Amino acid sequence: MKTIQTVTGPIKAGELGKTLPHEHVMLGHPGWQGDRTLARYDRSECVKKCVEMAGRLKQLGVQSLVDATTNDYGRDPELLKEISEKSGLNIVCCTGYYNEEEGGTRYFNTLSQFSDGAELISELFQREVTEGIAGTGIKAGILKVATKQNAITDYEQMFFKAAARVSKEEDLSIFTHTDFACLGSEQADFLIGEGVEPKRIMIGHCCTSTDLSYMVNILEKGVYIGFDRFGIEGILGTPTDTLRIACLVGLLAMGYEDRIMLSQDYITYWYARPVIDQILGTFLPNWHSTHLFEDILPRLKEAGVSDEQINTMTVDNPRRFLTGE
Numbered sequence: 001m002k003t004i005q006t007v008t009g010p011i012k013a014g015e016l017g018k019t020l021p022h023e024h025v026m027l028g029h030p031g032w033q034g035d036r037t038l039a040r041y042d043r044s045e046c047v048k049k050c051v052e053m054a055g056r057l058k059q060l061g062v063q064s065l066v067d068a069t070t071n072d073y074g075r076d077p078e079l080l081k082e083i084s085e086k087s088g089l090n091i092v093c094c095t096g097y098y099n100e101e102e103g104g105t106r107y108f109n110t111l112s113q114f115s116d117g118a119e120l121i122s123e124l125f126q127r128e129v130t131e132g133i134a135g136t137g138i139k140a141g142i143l144k145v146a147t148k149q150n151a152i153t154d155y156e157q158m159f160f161k162a163a164a165r166v167s168k169e170e171d172l173s174i175f176t177h178t179d180f181a182c183l184g185s186e187q188a189d190f191l192i193g194e195g196v197e198p199k200r201i202m203i204g205h206c207c208t209s210t211d212l213s214y215m216v217n218i219l220e221k222g223v224y225i226g227f228d229r230f231g232i233e234g235i236l237g238t239p240t241d242t243l244r245i246a247c248l249v250g251l252l253a254m255g256y257e258d259r260i261m262l263s264q265d266y267i268t269y270w271y272a273r274p275v276i277d278q279i280l281g282t283f284l285p286n287w288h289s290t291h292l293f294e295d296i297l298p299r300l301k302e303a304g305v306s307d308e309q310i311n312t313m314t315v316d317n318p319r320r321f322l323t324g325e
Contacts, residue, residue: 002323005129005141006064006090007081013325016090017063019318020292022175022204022228022263025050025067025083025091028074028271030104039273046269047082053268053289054087060293064090064318068175068204070144071124072097072104074271077138092322095128096144096163097121099177100155103146109155117155121162129170142322143167145187146177152186160187164194173321175202175226180237181209188221198222200324202261205229207244208237212251219256224321228263230296231287241286241296249303257309261317264292 003010026046032039057065069075077093084091097103111120128140143163147156163174174191178184184203191201202224206215218225227248233240239247251260266289270276280287286295297310319325 002325004090004092004319004322005139006084007077007093007138008084008090011090013319013323015063016315016319016322018061018314019064019066020057020062020263021066021202021261021318021321022068022226022265023065023289024069024265024267025053025065025080026074026076026269026271027069027267029102030072030098032074032271035273039271041271043079046079047086050079050083050268051087054083054089056290057293058087058089060290062089062293064092066092066094066142066175066318066322068094068144068177068265070094070096070098070103070146075133077133077136077140081136081138092141093133093138094142094144094175095125095133095140097146097159099146099148099179100153101148105155108158112155112158117158118161118165121158122165125162125166126169129166129172141172143172143174144176145174147183147187148179149182152183152190157190160190161194164191164196167191167196167200171200171324173200173202173324176204178203178205178208181206181211181214184214184218184225185221188218188223192221192223197324199224199320202226202321205265207247208239210239210243210247212247215247215251216254216256219251219259222259224259224261224317226261226263228261229265230262231264231266231291232284233286235283241299245296245299245303248300249305252305252309257312258317260313261321262292262296262313264289266291
C-alpha cells in the first residue's frame with residue numbers, strides 16, 4: 001500500500017481518512033518579521049491555539065490536514081510536528097513558493113540572474129522531500145506553486161518547472177494557488193506539458209469563480225480542482241457560500257465528484273498584529289476551522305448531495321490525489 005508523508009513520518013493511505021486538503025495552520029506575509037516589535041509571535045500561544053483547532057476537527061471526524069503555507073510565508077515544520085504530535089491530527093507539510101507579486105521574490109530572482117533558477121529551486125524541493133527541511137529531518141509531502149493574474153510570469157515558471165521535475169522524480173502531487181479564478185487552465189496545461197500526470201495536480205481556489213465553464217474546462221484535463229475557500233465571502237470579489245454551493249451542486253450533477261476536493265484555506269494563527277483577528281472576525285464571520293463540516297456539508301445534503309458524494313470529496317479524492325491512485 002502506498003504511503004503519504006506527514007510531518008511525523010509516513011502513514012498508510014488508509015490512515016488519511018477525512019481530509020482538509022488546503023489549510024494554513026499558521027501564516028505570515030513576507031515582511032512580517034520586520035514588524036516583530038508590534039506583530040505577535042508567541043510560540044506557546046500558537047501551539048495552544050492550533051492544538052485546540054486540531055482537537056475540534058478531530059471531534060468532527062477529520063483525521064488529516066494539508067498545510068499550504070509556503071517557504072516564504074512562514075512555514076514552520078517543527079511547529080507543525082509538535083501540533084500533530086500533541087493533537088493526533090495528521091499534517092502534510094508542503095515545499096513551495098508563492099506568486100511573484102505577493103511572495104518573497106527577491107532571493108530567487110537574484111540567484112536566477114547568475115544561475116539556472118529552475119535547477120536551483122528543484123534542488124531545494126528535492127532535498128526537502130527526500131532528506132528533510134532545513135536540517136529538521138521533517139519531510140515535505142506535497143509541492144505548491146502559485147500565480148497572480150494575467151499570465152504565469154517568468155519567475156513563477158521557474159517554480160512550476162522545478163515542481164514538475166520533482167513531482168515526476170519523486171512521484172509527488174502538486175497543488176496550486178490561483179487568484180480571482182484566473183489561470184487555472186493555464187496552470188494545468190503548463191504542468192501537464194512538463195510531464196506531470198493530471199491525477200497529481202490540484203488547481204486551487206476554483207470556487208473563487210462562479211463560471212462553470214471555467215471549472216469544467218479545467219476538470220476536462222483530468223486534474224483535481226479545489227472548492228477550498230468556504231467561509232471567504234464577499235471580499236475582493238469572492239462569491240458567497242450560497243453561490244459556491246450552487247456551482248458545486250451543478251458540477252456534481254455533471255458527474256465530476258471524483259475530481260473535486262473541499263476545504264477552507266483557513267489560517268489558524270497569523271504572524272501579524274493582533275488586530276487582524278478582529279478585522280477578519282468582522283468581515284469574515286463564517287471563516288473558521290470547522291465551517292466546512294459544521295455548516296457547509298449539512299447545506300450540501302439539503303441541496304441533494306449524497307453522503308457517498310461527500311465521502312468521495314472529503315476522503316477518497318484527497319487519498320487518491322496524495323498517493324497518485
